[in-house]
Amino acid sequence: MATGDLCTVERRGRVHLITLPGAGEHRLNPALISAIRSAVAAACASPGAGALVMAAEGKFFCNGYDLAWARGDPSGRIAAVRAARRGLVADLLALPMPTVAAVTGHAAAAGCGLALAHDTVVMRASRGFLYMGEVDAGIKIIDYFGELLRQKVPDAATRRDLVMKGEKMTAAEAVRRGIVDLAVDGGVDDVVAAAVTIAEGLAARGWDGEIVAEIRKAAWPELWSKVKDYGCDAPSRPRL
Amino acid sequence: MCTLEQRGRVFVLTLTGDGEHRLGHPLIASLRSAVASVAAAAASAGPGTALVTVAEGRFFSNGLDIGWAGTSRPRLQELVDALRPLAADLLALPMPTVAAVTGHASAGGFLLALCHDYRVMRADRGVLYMSEIDIGLPLPPYFVAMFRAKITAANALRDVLLRGRKLRAAEAKEMGIVDAVCPGPAETAAEAIKLAEQLAARKWDGGVYASIRMSIFPEACKSVGIVEESDEEKRKHFASRL
Numbered sequence: 001m002a003t004g005d006l007c008t009v010e011r012r013g014r015v016h017l018i019t020l021p022g023a024g025e026h027r028l029n030p031a032l033i034s035a036i037r038s039a040v041a042a043a044c045a046s047p048g049a050g051a052l053v054m055a056a057e058g059k060f061f062c063n064g065y066d067l068a069w070a071r072g073d074p075s076g077r078i079a080a081v082r083a084a085r086r087g088l089v090a091d092l093l094a095l096p097m098p099t100v101a102a103v104t105g106h107a108a109a110a111g112c113g114l115a116l117a118h119d120t121v122v123m124r125a126s127r128g129f130l131y132m133g134e135v136d137a138g139i140k141i142i143d144y145f146g147e148l149l150r151q152k153v154p155d156a157a158t159r160r161d162l163v164m165k166g167e168k169m170t171a172a173e174a175v176r177r178g179i180v181d182l183a184v185d186g187g188v189d190d191v192v193a194a195a196v197t198i199a200e201g202l203a204a205r206g207w208d209g210e211i212v213a214e215i216r217k218a219a220w221p222e223l224w225s226k227v228k229d230y231g232c233d234a235p236s237r238p239r240l
Numbered sequence: 241m242c243t244l245e246q247r248g249r250v251f252v253l254t255l256t257g258d259g260e261h262r263l264g265h266p267l268i269a270s271l272r273s274a275v276a277s278v279a280a281a282a283a284s285a286g287p288g289t290a291l292v293t294v295a296e297g298r299f300f301s302n303g304l305d306i307g308w309a310g311t312s313r314p315r316l317q318e319l320v321d322a323l324r325p326l327a328a329d330l331l332a333l334p335m336p337t338v339a340a341v342t343g344h345a346s347a348g349g350f351l352l353a354l355c356h357d358y359r360v361m362r363a364d365r366g367v368l369y370m371s372e373i374d375i376g377l378p379l380p381p382y383f384v385a386m387f388r389a390k391i392t393a394a395n396a397l398r399d400v401l402l403r404g405r406k407l408r409a410a411e412a413k414e415m416g417i418v419d420a421v422c423p424g425p426a427e428t429a430a431e432a433i434k435l436a437e438q439l440a441a442r443k444w445d446g447g448v449y450a451s452i453r454m455s456i457f458p459e460a461c462k463s464v465g466i467v468e469e470s471d472e473e474k475r476k477h478f479a480s481r482l
Contacts, residue, residue: 067482074479082475135452138445138481140474146455156392156457157416163456164336164357164449166442 006035009042014050014203015196016043016097023058028110029066033084040091041232050203052095053195054118055102057188062111064133083230085110086144090231092117093217093224096209098202102195103171103180104188109133113145116152116179119216120198123171124191125183130169132162144226151220153179241270244277249440250433251278251291251335258297263348264305268322275329282335288443290436291333293356294340294429301349303371320380323348327382328464330355331453334446336439340432341409341418342425347371351383354390357453358439360420360432361409368407368417370400385463391417 008019018039020026036054043052056062070077092099101118108131115121115130123130132149134141141149141163153159158177161167171183184194217224241261243254253274255261275291282289295301304323309315330337330352339356343366350368353359361368370387372379379387379401391397396415399405412418420435422428454461454468461468469477 071482074482075476078475078479135444135449136442138448139478140448140451140469141455142471142474143455146458149456150458154392155416156390157419159456160357164452165439 006032007039009039011046011049012196013200014048015053015199016046016049016051017053017055017192017196018043019192020054020056020062025060025063026056026058026111027063027066027069028085028114029069030081030084032066033081033088037084037088037091037232040088040095044096044209049097050206051097051199052099053102053192053199054099054114055188055192055195056104058105059127060105060111061101061103061107061128062114063106064109064111086227086230087232088114089117089144089148089223090227090229093220093227094213094231095216096213098199098207098212100195100199100202102192103128103130104191106131109137109139110145113148116148120195120202121174121180122182122184122191122195122198123174123180124188125171125185126187128171130162130174130179131166133166135164135166144223147223147226151223241267242274244274246281247433248437249285249289250436251281251289252433253278253291253293255293255295255301260299260302261295261297261349262302262305262307263323263352264308264319265322267305268319268326272326272329275326275333278335279329279333282333282446287445288440289335289446290440291335291337291356292340292429292432292436293337293352294432295342297343298365299343299349300339300341300345300366301352302344303347303349316377319348323351324380324382324464327351327355327386328461328466331457331461331464332450332466334450336436336444336449338432338436338439340429341366341368342428344369348383351386354386354417358420358432358435359412359418360422360428360435361412361418362423362425362428363409363421364424366409368400368412370404373402373404382460382463386460389457389460391415 008021010017043049099118100120101115103115103123105128107115112130112132174180175183184191243256245252278291304319337356338358339353341353341361345353346369409421413421422431
């Protein structure tokens with residue numbers, strides 16, 4: 001079920017674990033977004049899969065969009081990736097199973113958004129930041145991304161500090177401020193293990209996946225409305 | 241009524257005198273003029289500026305000049321309408337903004353403090369207070385939008401708007417309404433300027449900063465009449481910067 005070397009997929013019990021491999025920054029460009037979306041879609045086709053974990057190897061969870069790639073043809077490439085960006089968020093929102101982000105390293109800009117697009121976020125305590133670097137880099141925030149931040153970081157002062165101040169938040173700080181659910185000591189493998197444990201627990205609830213998806217979309221309606229036209233059609237998942 | 245000075249990269253706007261700094265036509269006009277000067281100066285100063293708004297005396301601002309309005313509903317509405325563009329000017333300002341709440345901030349004065357990105361407040365005296373419920377005045381829609389945007393904890397919003405709770409600095413900090421508490425007015429002003437200097441030192445592009453502020457508080461910005469850029473315009477800006 002691997003989708004090439006851009007991201008790998010494995011099953012651990014009932015958990016569909018997606019990993020962005022290698023020591024690189026896992027910057028999002030069309031190829032990686034497409035690979036991730038395929039891996040996410042594969043969760044639905046994986047018999048008995050009851051929860052999804054998104055993780056990464058190395059120092060970075062995801063360091064944002066691939067600006068070097070975009071520079072190749074700025075206007076064209078930015079427009080071309082527009083649908084894929086929204087589509088990835090839509091696919092995660094519409095996924096008929098609980099989702100857990102294992103933030104194993106730095107999550108910056110769009111990478112921070114990717115983590116927040118999951119239901120639960122666990123993060124490595126000893127290294128790595130959440131960092132909305134847009135303000136420092138001089139990049140504006142487009143509407144669906146602003147919506148994601150407002151829905152997932154509802155506290156005004158926290159959202160201001162994260163996005164308007166570009167504060168680099170450690171796991172402990174992010175937990176304290178309600179952005180991250182759990183800070184995990186140890187290395188990448190420990191963070192992944194903790195995420196998988198949580199995901200296994202969620203899968204064990206035996207929830208109807210279609211209901212999970214409907215309730216999630218209803219819980220974040222403004223965000224869903226901004227991305228829903230870009231998602232893949234979720235395949236119907238056989239109840240086991 | 242107000243003075244403006246520049247200290248390095250920080251613009252300091254002072255509501256002068258020992259009075260209540262009631263927001264009537266003259267003070268609102270002075271403030272708008274000062275804020276416009278700041279925006280113009282920022283354009284030539286380049287990235288890395290910030291604004292501090294501070295007041296002399298016992299009051300930051302005690303709100304709209306309801307004394308001038310008297311029993312005249314049209315006059316009161318005039319003041320409500322006049323304050324809205326000042327709120328818009330502050331929310332659109334292309335630099336970080338800090339309110340040094342050096343005295344009571346009531347009703348429109350509390351709104352003025354909330355129009356800033358950060359708030360530093362003195363601990364020894366002065367309260368934040370939304371008096372409307374006690375005096376029997378409805379809240380203009382843009383007031384509500386600002387309070388809902390900046391005070392996101394439901395109980396805090398309820399206490400402030402629906403119970404007319406008078407907040408000292410320490411409580412306001414606990415409720416997430418104020419960012420830092422200082423012993424007295426001099427320390428409050430100094431801390432606000434220090435924070436502003438730290439923010440200015442980040443050298444943010446002012447236009448981008450203001451745009452991001454609008455993404456973070458879109459309903460408040462819309463309520464005061466700011467029109468957000470389209471995604472298309474943002475993408476063009478991004479492409480041009482690559």
